[in-house]
Amino acid sequence: MKRLATVVGLSALLGFAFAAEKVQxxxxxxxxxxxxxxxxxxxxxxNYTHPGIEVKVEYKGSYRDTLNAAILAAKQGNAxxxxxxxxxxxxxxxxxxxxxxxxxxxxxxxxxQLDDYIKPVANYYRIxxxxxxxxxxxxxxxxxxxxxxFKKAGLDPENPPKTFNEVAQACEKIIASKAAxxxxxxxxxxxxxxxxIAEQGALLANNENGRAARATNVYIDSExxxxxxxxxxxxxxxxxxxxxxxxxxxxxxxxxxxxxQAAMEITSTSDVTFMQNxxxxxxxxxxTGFLPVPDGxxxxxxxxxxxxxxxxxxxPQEEQEAALTxxxxxxxxxxxxxxxxxTGYFPVLNTSVKVLEWxxxxxxxxAYRAAFDQLLQSKANRATQGAxxxxxxxxxxxxxxxxxxxxxxxxxxxxxxxxxAQADQALKRYNASVKK
Amino acid sequence: xxxxxxxxxxxxxWVLLLPSFVILILFLYYPTIETFVLSLYQVAxxxxxxxxxxxxxxxxxxxxxEYLQIFKNTVVFAFFVVIFSMAVGLALSVLANQxxxxxxxxxxxxxxxYALSPAVAGVIFLFMFNPQSGIVNYLLxxxxxxxxxxxxxxxxxxxxxxFVAVWKNxxxxxxxxxxxxxxxxxxxxxxxLIDGATPWQRFWRVTFPLLSPMTFFLLIINTIYAFFxxxxxxxxxxxxxxxxxxxxxxxxxxxxxFEYYKTGMAAAQSVILFIAVVFLTIxxxxxxxxxxxxxx
Numbered sequence: 001m002k003r004l005a006t007v008v009g010l011s012a013l014l015g016f017a018f019a020a021e022k023v024q025x026x027x028x029x030x031x032x033x034x035x036x037x038x039x040x041x042x043x044x045x046x047n048y049t050h051p052g053i054e055v056k057v058e059y060k061g062s063y064r065d066t067l068n069a070a071i072l073a074a075k076q077g078n079a080x081x082x083x084x085x086x087x088x089x090x091x092x093x094x095x096x097x098x099x100x101x102x103x104x105x106x107x108x109x110x111x112x113q114l115d116d117y118i119k120p121v122a123n124y125y126r127i128x129x130x131x132x133x134x135x136x137x138x139x140x141x142x143x144x145x146x147x148x149x150f151k152k153a154g155l156d157p158e159n160p161p162k163t164f165n166e167v168a169q170a171c172e173k174i175i176a177s178k179a180a181x182x183x184x185x186x187x188x189x190x191x192x193x194x195x196x197i198a199e200q201g202a203l204l205a206n207n208e209n210g211r212a213a214r215a216t217n218v219y220i221d222s223e224x225x226x227x228x229x230x231x232x233x234x235x236x237x238x239x240x241x242x243x244x245x246x247x248x249x250x251x252x253x254x255x256x257x258x259x260x261q262a263a264m265e266i267t268s269t270s271d272v273t274f275m276q277n278x279x280x281x282x283x284x285x286x287x288t289g290f291l292p293v294p295d296g297x298x299x300x301x302x303x304x305x306x307x308x309x310x311x312x313x314x315x316p317q318e319e320q321e322a323a324l325t326x327x328x329x330x331x332x333x334x335x336x337x338x339x340x341x342x343t344g345y346f347p348v349l350n351t352s353v354k355v356l357e358w359x360x361x362x363x364x365x366x367a368y369r370a371a372f373d374q375l376l377q378s379k380a381n382r383a384t385q386g387a388x389x390x391x392x393x394x395x396x397x398x399x400x401x402x403x404x405x406x407x408x409x410x411x412x413x414x415x416x417x418x419x420x421a422q423a424d425q426a427l428k429r430y431n432a433s434v435k436k
Numbered sequence: 437x438x439x440x441x442x443x444x445x446x447x448x449x450w451v452l453l454l455p456s457f458v459i460l461i462l463f464l465y466y467p468t469i470e471t472f473v474l475s476l477y478q479v480a481x482x483x484x485x486x487x488x489x490x491x492x493x494x495x496x497x498x499x500x501x502e503y504l505q506i507f508k509n510t511v512v513f514a515f516f517v518v519i520f521s522m523a524v525g526l527a528l529s530v531l532a533n534q535x536x537x538x539x540x541x542x543x544x545x546x547x548x549x550y551a552l553s554p555a556v557a558g559v560i561f562l563f564m565f566n567p568q569s570g571i572v573n574y575l576l577x578x579x580x581x582x583x584x585x586x587x588x589x590x591x592x593x594x595x596x597x598x599f600v601a602v603w604k605n606x607x608x609x610x611x612x613x614x615x616x617x618x619x620x621x622x623x624x625x626x627x628x629l630i631d632g633a634t635p636w637q638r639f640w641r642v643t644f645p646l647l648s649p650m651t652f653f654l655l656i657i658n659t660i661y662a663f664f665x666x667x668x669x670x671x672x673x674x675x676x677x678x679x680x681x682x683x684x685x686x687x688x689x690x691x692x693x694f695e696y697y698k699t700g701m702a703a704a705q706s707v708i709l710f711i712a713v714v715f716l717t718i719x720x721x722x723x724x725x726x727x728x729x730x731x732x
Contacts, residue, residue, distance in 0.1 A: 243588075433485075
């Protein structure tokens with residue numbers, strides 16, 4: 001019996017010794033499909049080159065699922081070290097109080113990496129002058145178009161429409177010539193509306209888009225919004241615009257474009273790689289262009305969409321340091337280059353851009369170029385910084401419902417003012433729940 | 437009368453019941469009570485912080501026109517789902533109960549949809565009813581020259597959801613109705629036949645009343661199905677759109693609770709749904725009891 005106890009005791013000790021040798025880090029993200037494998041490979045690389053650290057990576061479902069899971073895990077005291085959180089969840093993540101402001105913990109000799117972020121990205125993720133999280137996957141919307149359909153319709157395949165009116169004119173030709181059954185599609189998603197607001201230099205919330213102080217008023221009933229809705233409704237009524245009928249249906253929109261039911265699609269730059277492969281498989285030539293903007297408005301730029309990586313509170317120092325080491329490695333120059341090539345997400349570091357330029361990447365892969373130029377040409381101001389609103393997910397649904405009501409024939413001015421009131425109410429309730 | 441006849445110890449029955457109690461309390465009673473409690477709080481971030489607000493959440497809900505709309509949608513949805521899935525289920529069972537050649541295959545095929553996961557069914561229907569590239573509109577275009585926007589029109593979207601929910605649950609009703617039909621006392625039907633009753637009379641005067649216990653049971657099960665299990669179809673097909681036209685209680689609870697982090701509001705809605713279903717079930721028992729014929 002005694003001997004058994006000794007053996008058990010010894011092996012327990014040994015177990016501890018081994019555990020002490022490798023620091024275990026967990027990393028939760030929201031990328032399914034091919035991207036899961038991509039991330040897994042990068043993590044394996046890291047574990048191989050950092051013998052003291054073992055990163056375990058888990059796919060947790062959608063952005064929302066991942067955030068939910070992280071909050072619940074934190075509540076039970078076993079939060080993952082690193083969590084991927086979508087951009088509109090930034091205010092929520094800050095308010096939840098389960099994360100540390102990452103910039104305070106970056107070691108001095110790696111600070112340079114934070115200064116390396118391209119301006120629009122730094123612009124979005126610096127909240128109160130500080131990085132609270134490490135930017136990772138960033139994208140914005142661009143126009144994809146089918147060059148073959150453009151040729152059939154007698155349009156210049158090298159000159160995609162750049163403004164709202166140009167889109168409408170191109171659509172007229174495409175539909176009249178029967179080059180395609182529908183002209184243009186994009187997911188019925190508030191994200192595009194937010195982008196068009198930013199392109200006009202307008203704000204979506206007060207207190208400088210919620211950046212100077214907590215937002216207390218959402219601007220849905222605005223001239224900028226009216227312009228977008230008038231145009232969109234016009235396209236819809238003439239049968240130029242199509243969507244599957246389901247809100248936020250990214251795959252459905254891609255399906256419409258890839259199956260050549262629509263000549264153009266506006267969607268995220270993160271689909272460049274997918275679109276290139278799909279257009280090749282479906283036998284048409286793909287073109288990309290800037291996001292069309294309202295006429296007579298100076299192009300102000302887009303908001304950086306995507307997600308960033310957050311570090312949770314309450315871990316032993318050694319684990320926190322290991323997690324940070326991984327984070328900075330995972331988003332370093334080389335890895336950002338790989339990530340961009342594999343997905344179409346932006347290379348968010350200046351040095352990564354230099355590497356890609358040196359490789360003549362953008363010349364050899366012109367489809368990636370529009371995405372990137374559009375981001376670099378974005379002006380840095382409050383509008384392109386994007387809004388920080390706590391109940392952003394709910395406000396997105398309010399905007400999407402509003403669009404559908406307008407399609408069904410509701411007066412635009414009325415729909416806007418009603419949605420505005422609803423959004424303000426949601427924001428008021430959220431703010432009240434956070435203050436208590 | 438000695439109620440402890442079977443057990444020597446007074447405690448033994450309780451001990452034997454303990455495992456069931458533990459499971460019921462942990463997974464049923466405790467969450468239910470917790471939901472009632474949470475519905476009186478304003479909760480942020482899935483419970484990281486909360487403050488007592490009394491019946492504020494309920495007040496907000498009942499004065500919100502959007503919520504009343506959702507309530508109305510749910511009633512319409514549940515009514516049609518229950519009526520159609522039971523009527524179609526009964527009609528198909530009567531047909532499948534006949535000994536025609538290949539009856540085994542018919543029965544198997546009728547039950548098939550029920551075995552499919554709702555998520556898979558939702559995705560398949562989404563593909564089929566895609567307005568531009570779906571098979572349904574493709575066939576409608578070449579035959580009738582029309583291509584309805586299934587999910588963009590509020591009435592069509594609700595109709596489609598009802599159709600999918602019915603299609604999915606008919607198999608379940610068929611299983612029970614066929615079982616019911618096969619257990620009918622043959623002599624009663626035979627007597628009716630000899631008395632010269634037409635097939636129509638035989639069905640409505642004999643078969644249908646004899647099936648009433650089954651119908652009653654299925655009515656309750658189908659009601660619960662319509663209220664609680666339609667979530668995947670809404671989530672996958674319409675997300676409650678166009679502009680809340682197909683948003684139903686169970687979907688709104690999920691959305692408020694897990695997408696908008698309004699746990700308190702979601703809890704209040706769960707309580708309302710709970711009460712509504714309990715009320716309906718009691719009503720069905722009250723009304724049903726007099727009309728159900730248990731034979732014997």
